[in-house]
Amino acid sequence: MCGIMGYIGSGNAQDILLKGLETLSYRGYDSAGIAIQQEGALHVVKTRGQIDDLRKKCAASQLSGTLGIGHTRWATHGEANDLNAHPHTDGRGRIAIVHNGIIENHLQLRNMLTERGYTFVSDTDTECAAHLLHFLYDGDLLRSLLLTARYLTGSYAIAAVCADDPSALYCIRSGSPLVLGTCSGEAFLSSDIPALLPYTRDVTVPEDGETAVLRRTGIQIYNAKGRPRKSTSFHVSWDVQSAEKGDYPHYMLKEIHQQPQVLASPPVTSHKTLNSPQQALLLGCGTAYHACLLGAYYIERLSGIPAHPEIASEYASRIAFPYKNCACIAVSQSGETADTLSAAHTAVNRGANLIALTNTLGSSLSRMASAALVTPAGPELAVASTKAYTSQALALLHLARSWGAQLGKEEDPLFEEHLQHLPAWANEALKTEKLLKAYIDPRADKPLFFFIGRGADAVTAKEAALKFKEITYIPSEAYPAGELKHGAIALIHPGMPVIAVCTQPQWVHKTLINLSECRARGAECVCFCLPHMEKEAREAADFVFTLPDMPPLLAPIISIIPLQLLAYYAACKRGLNVDKPRNLAKSVTVE
Numbered sequence: 001m002c003g004i005m006g007y008i009g010s011g012n013a014q015d016i017l018l019k020g021l022e023t024l025s026y027r028g029y030d031s032a033g034i035a036i037q038q039e040g041a042l043h044v045v046k047t048r049g050q051i052d053d054l055r056k057k058c059a060a061s062q063l064s065g066t067l068g069i070g071h072t073r074w075a076t077h078g079e080a081n082d083l084n085a086h087p088h089t090d091g092r093g094r095i096a097i098v099h100n101g102i103i104e105n106h107l108q109l110r111n112m113l114t115e116r117g118y119t120f121v122s123d124t125d126t127e128c129a130a131h132l133l134h135f136l137y138d139g140d141l142l143r144s145l146l147l148t149a150r151y152l153t154g155s156y157a158i159a160a161v162c163a164d165d166p167s168a169l170y171c172i173r174s175g176s177p178l179v180l181g182t183c184s185g186e187a188f189l190s191s192d193i194p195a196l197l198p199y200t201r202d203v204t205v206p207e208d209g210e211t212a213v214l215r216r217t218g219i220q221i222y223n224a225k226g227r228p229r230k231s232t233s234f235h236v237s238w239d240v241q242s243a244e245k246g247d248y249p250h251y252m253l254k255e256i257h258q259q260p261q262v263l264a265s266p267p268v269t270s271h272k273t274l275n276s277p278q279q280a281l282l283l284g285c286g287t288a289y290h291a292c293l294l295g296a297y298y299i300e301r302l303s304g305i306p307a308h309p310e311i312a313s314e315y316a317s318r319i320a321f322p323y324k325n326c327a328c329i330a331v332s333q334s335g336e337t338a339d340t341l342s343a344a345h346t347a348v349n350r351g352a353n354l355i356a357l358t359n360t361l362g363s364s365l366s367r368m369a370s371a372a373l374v375t376p377a378g379p380e381l382a383v384a385s386t387k388a389y390t391s392q393a394l395a396l397l398h399l400a401r402s403w404g405a406q407l408g409k410e411e412d413p414l415f416e417e418h419l420q421h422l423p424a425w426a427n428e429a430l431k432t433e434k435l436l437k438a439y440i441d442p443r444a445d446k447p448l449f450f451f452i453g454r455g456a457d458a459v460t461a462k463e464a465a466l467k468f469k470e471i472t473y474i475p476s477e478a479y480p481a482g483e484l485k486h487g488a489i490a491l492i493h494p495g496m497p498v499i500a501v502c503t504q505p506q507w508v509h510k511t512l513i514n515l516s517e518c519r520a521r522g523a524e525c526v527c528f529c530l531p532h533m534e535k536e537a538r539e540a541a542d543f544v545f546t547l548p549d550m551p552p553l554l555a556p557i558i559s560i561i562p563l564q565l566l567a568y569y570a571a572c573k574r575g576l577n578v579d580k581p582r583n584l585a586k587s588v589t590v591e
């Protein structure tokens with residue numbers, strides 16, 4: 001979703017902003033713009049379309065200012081067009097702002113400001129904040145920002161520049177991501193860390209309600225009451241290369257291939273101090289929700305603690321949860337997903353102890369939790385999540401295991417050794433890449449795919465179907481294998497691919513019977529299974545892909561890898577934009 005970037009220094013602000021916006025483009029956007037402060041005036045260039053379109057427009061204006069703000073917009077209020085693109089200015093063009101988030105009371109503010117003579121040129125919620133800022137402006141932009149915030153409801157990270165002030169860049173945040181950084185004589189702000197990495201790896205995060213003033217001499221943060229406070233920064237361990245594609249054609253392929261490395265490390269921050277609860281609630285959206293499903297399976301299996309996975313946006317209606325001594329594990333790659341943040345707040349208000357599992361140190365979710373686990377996946381920039389999922393699953397396995405140990409559960413003596421072997425199994429799974437491509441290429445135009453499995457394999461099936469939907473746009477269904485015959489089997493038609501995941505010995509036989517039922521109705525059946533299941537699988541399936549010889553407990557962390565590749569190659573074959581699928585955003589900061 002929207003990304004904001006700000007710069008003040010001695011370099012060419014336009015170039016630095018365009019580069020930053022390019023980095024933030026993974027978040028998903030459909031228009032972009034910049035505002036540069038130069039010689040006592042603000043110059044706004046914005047356009048519908050891609051950063052390259054903006055770059056072309058900027059080339060014509062040749063701006064040389066050293067202070068500015070930029071934005072990538074993912075349309076919410078008003079279609080993607082030049083007028084709705086950010087930055088937005090007050091009517092006189094003296095103040096320009098960029099905004100990430102939603103101003104929920106924008107209609108009331110629009111009416112109030114229209115009555116006072118302000119003219120709106122866009123359909124956005126953001127424009128009311130630009131006019132309000134002007135309405136409240138008394139020559140001190142910091143004070144006006146704080147005042148403006150009192151009238152805004154919703155979530156926002158706003159950056160502002162003023163034509164009259166060449167020495168400062170201002171920002172305020174509440175509920176939307178914002179990170180700040182400095183390096184000799186320059187200061188930067190951004191919605192996410194990767195855009196800062198070419199300049200600094202020491203990052204500061206303002207709290208909700210705080211404002212900050214960025215100058216060439218440094219950054220000053222002010223608390224919600226407007227009092228200056230000392231800022232603390234944290235060091236980002238990734239380097240700039242980890243946020244680049246390298247030799248890979250897409251981020252997604254790079255991130256799929258990074259999984260052996262990611263699975264070599266446990267999550268950062270000790271979970272050993274986390275006392276075992278009486279019950280666990282797991283909240284997440286999209287792929288993170290699927291990690292919750294797997295996490296709940298691991299928690300029940302390894303610790304015996306009842307665990308309830310919930311789609312974050314649905315949690316509010318589960319009014320009986322939690323009851324007592326409940327750990328709520330909120331899972332989110334970005335740590336900024338509005339639905340997850342809102343559900344986590346609800347769980348805390350209902351008495352749960354919040355544990356955040358994110359891939360982003362300093363994210364909103366990790367800062368509101370009493371304990372934060374950070375996955376060591378490094379920046380994930382493809383919209384479709386891959387390495388974050390496997391690292392979340394592994395982190396939840398570690399947590400389940402530590403709770404099991406606290407409760408005196410016996411563990412397989414080979415468990416530790418098996419965990420050490422995960423990267424090698426991930427590498428082995430990646431080796432089937434050519435075979436998978438050869439299988440999917442001639443089938444990439446099929447109108448419907450089915451994925452089935454039982455138990456933990458049903459989770460893998462769900463995640464595989466989600467990858468297909470997200471990047472290939474092919475309707476894809478995931479079903480617990482046993483449930484097929486209760487309705488969805490009516491969709492099976494000759495030639496339709498049905499892909500079964502079989503890694504759990506206790507379910508293989510039954511799943512293969514369900515696969516045979518599909519085959520009997522003309523489906524083209526595929527099975528991903530462990531080596532010792534291969535013979536039986538060949539009797540039910542037209543194609544069998546053998547997974548590494550690994551313990552069934554760890555198999556769900558590895559068996560998703562070939563299915564990620566399958567979706568990837570299907571999307572490539574269909575000529576689609578794999579890293580930025582239509583309509584999707586990486587970080588969904590609105591509910």
Ligand code: G6P
Nearest residue numbers: 285286287288332333334337385
């Ligand atoms: C969006 C993305 C999904 C992602 C989900 C949760 O919907 O398109 O790929 O799984 O958000 O994101 P999070 O950052 O909370 O894990």
